[in-house]
Amino acid sequence: MAAIWAGIDAGKAHHHCVAIDESGRRLLSRRVANDEPELLELLADVQAGGRSDLGYRPGRRRGLPGHHAPGQPRPAAPLHLRPGIHRASESYHGEGKTDAKDAAVIADQVRVRRDLYPLRTGDDTVIDLKILTGRRMDLVADRTRTVNRLRAQLTGIFLGVEQALDLTNTGPLTLITGYQTPAAVRRIGVKRLETWLRNRHVLRPDRLAETAVQAAERQQTSLPGEKLAATLVHTLAKEVMSLNQQVAELDKAIEARFRDHRTFEVITSMPGLGVILGAEFLAATGGDMTAFGTADRLAGFGGVAPVPRDSGKLSGNLRRPQRYNRRFQRVFYTSALFSIRHCDESRRFYDRKRAEGKRHTQAVLALARRRVNVLWALLRDGRCYEPAPPARAAA
Numbered sequence: 535m536a537a538i539w540a541g542i543d544a545g546k547a548h549h550h551c552v553a554i555d556e557s558g559r560r561l562l563s564r565r566v567a568n569d570e571p572e573l574l575e576l577l578a579d580v581q582a583g584g585r586s587d588l589g590y591r592p593g594r595r596r597g598l599p600g601h602h603a604p605g606q607p608r609p610a611a612p613l614h615l616r617p618g619i620h621r622a623s624e625s626y627h628g629e630g631k632t633d634a635k636d637a638a639v640i641a642d643q644v645r646v647r648r649d650l651y652p653l654r655t656g657d658d659t660v661i662d663l664k665i666l667t668g669r670r671m672d673l674v675a676d677r678t679r680t681v682n683r684l685r686a687q688l689t690g691i692f693l694g695v696e697q698a699l700d701l702t703n704t705g706p707l708t709l710i711t712g713y714q715t716p717a718a719v720r721r722i723g724v725k726r727l728e729t730w731l732r733n734r735h736v737l738r739p740d741r742l743a744e745t746a747v748q749a750a751e752r753q754q755t756s757l758p759g760e761k762l763a764a765t766l767v768h769t770l771a772k773e774v775m776s777l778n779q780q781v782a783e784l785d786k787a788i789e790a791r792f793r794d795h796r797t798f799e800v801i802t803s804m805p806g807l808g809v810i811l812g813a814e815f816l817a818a819t820g821g822d823m824t825a826f827g828t829a830d831r832l833a834g835f836g837g838v839a840p841v842p843r844d845s846g847k848l849s850g851n852l853r854r855p856q857r858y859n860r861r862f863q864r865v866f867y868t869s870a871l872f873s874i875r876h877c878d879e880s881r882r883f884y885d886r887k888r889a890e891g892k893r894h895t896q897a898v899l900a901l902a903r904r905r906v907n908v909l910w911a912l913l914r915d916g917r918c919y920e921p922a923p924p925a926r927a928a929a
Contacts, residue, residue: 540580541640543633549573550633553580554641563634657821659795664817666788670781670810677702677777684770691763692716694749704775705736709746711771714764719750788813795821803918804909805880806873811865815909818862829910836862838902866902873905874898879921880905 538561540553546568553562562580566572623631623639644650681701688696692715699706709731713719719727724747731739792798792813801812819825819832826832833839837858843851873880880901887897912919 538580539641539645541637541642541644543636543640545633548633550637551576551580552634552637552641554638554645556645558642558645560638563637565633659791660816660821662791663788663795663813666784666791667810667814667817670784670788673777673781673784677774677781680770680773680777684767684774687763687767687770688714691757691760691767692749692753694752695719695746698745698749699742701771701774702778704778705731705738705742707771707775707778708734708736709742711768711775713746714767715756715760716750716753717756718764719746723747785810792816797821797913800912800916800918801909804869804873804905804912805877805919806869806871806905807865807909808872811869814861814865818859818865823910823913829907832910833903833906835859836866836906838863838866838899838906863902866905867898870898870902870905874901 537556538553539555540551540562543550548565548567550565551562552560554560564576564579566576622643623636626635626639626642628635684701685696688701688710694716695706695710699709701707701710709727712730713722713727722730724743727743727746728739731743736742789809792809795816797816798812801807801815802809804812807815819835823832826835830839834841834855835858837855837860839855840852841855843853870880874884875881883904884897884901887900888894892900908919
């Protein structure tokens with residue numbers, strides 16, 4: 535049976551598929567709607583011509599081309615193309631860009647390349663964690679933007695409170711939902727403000743009330759536009775509190791779903807890798823370490839391993855990679871920072887790298903690289919982290 539390679543350039547509303555044979559001759563070129571019956575018909579037509587491999591570049595969208603309905607025919611080896619595959623089109627004839635050309639390039643790359651890996655859908659727990667952690671990242675970004683807007687508005691009317699209080703905490707946010715201007719804070723006074731805060735279950739209301747009144751006493755000037763700005767401050771503070779509540783509820787959902795995964799105890803036993811970072815690790819990697827083969831490939835995937843940049847007589851040059859999973863790197867970089875504060879072994883490793891002359895960022899990345907090896911070994915052996923590794927049995 536003749537071998538056929540097919541490439542799909544995926545879009546939101548339509549996809550374009552091109553199928554080629556062993557010589558690169560185009561056998562099929564078709565534009566189809568992003569609709570399951572049409573896609574199943576397309577896959578059946580491709581497979582009717584012979585044994586087929588499908589190259590799929592999903593980009594940032596979830597869609598049907600990379601999946602199949604139970605009992606329906608599917609390509610022999612669906613392959614995932616890395617995001618940089620679009621650069622390969624520069625080596626093909628012509629400067630024009632069309633969906634048909636992109637699909638043909640994808641099909642040809644699947645035909646000639648041997649470094650592509652099968653597309654893995656992952657289990658239900660990992661897919662749920664991808665959705666939940668992605669939603670959490672969106673909410674955290676929205677909260678950061680809203681806090682920045684809140685600070686900008688508050689700086690224009692009540693600079694002292696903006697400088698003295700942390701506007702990401704519930705107490706200060708509760709305060710400025712009721713009193714946004716220095717005059718309003720001065721009128722209520724320390725005692726009544728403390729009572730008002732205590733009735734709303736704010737922690738340490740006495741210290742918060744005293745700090746706010748002191749800041750109000752230092753600003754006696756009423757600024758133009760203060761009334762309208764105070765209304766906006768009230769609205770933005772409410773939005774931040776609402777986002778905090780949504781993030782807290784989402785964290786509970788993430789923990790509950792993460793506990794269902796078989797590697798929960800192993801991942802969370804690593805110092806610095808809590809529930810959220812551990813769930814993001816699963817979401818970034820898919821939870822299947824066999825897809826990477828070695829710890830070195832996993833580190834390269836996350837951008838915590840340097841890559842060589844040698845040419846001619848120049849050798850031994852290493853640089854930071856340009857193409858890697860940013861989410862994975864953020865997980866291990868952040869967890870390395872936490873482990874420096876809470877794990878003696880990590881702290882000693884970091885101090886040793888600093889003593890060798892490395893900058894802070896370099897030392898943290900070196901620690902993150904070492905921690906990839908540790909987590910890889912833990913997941914491979916199915917055991918939890920211990921400060922001292924278990925001794926090998928004597929032969």
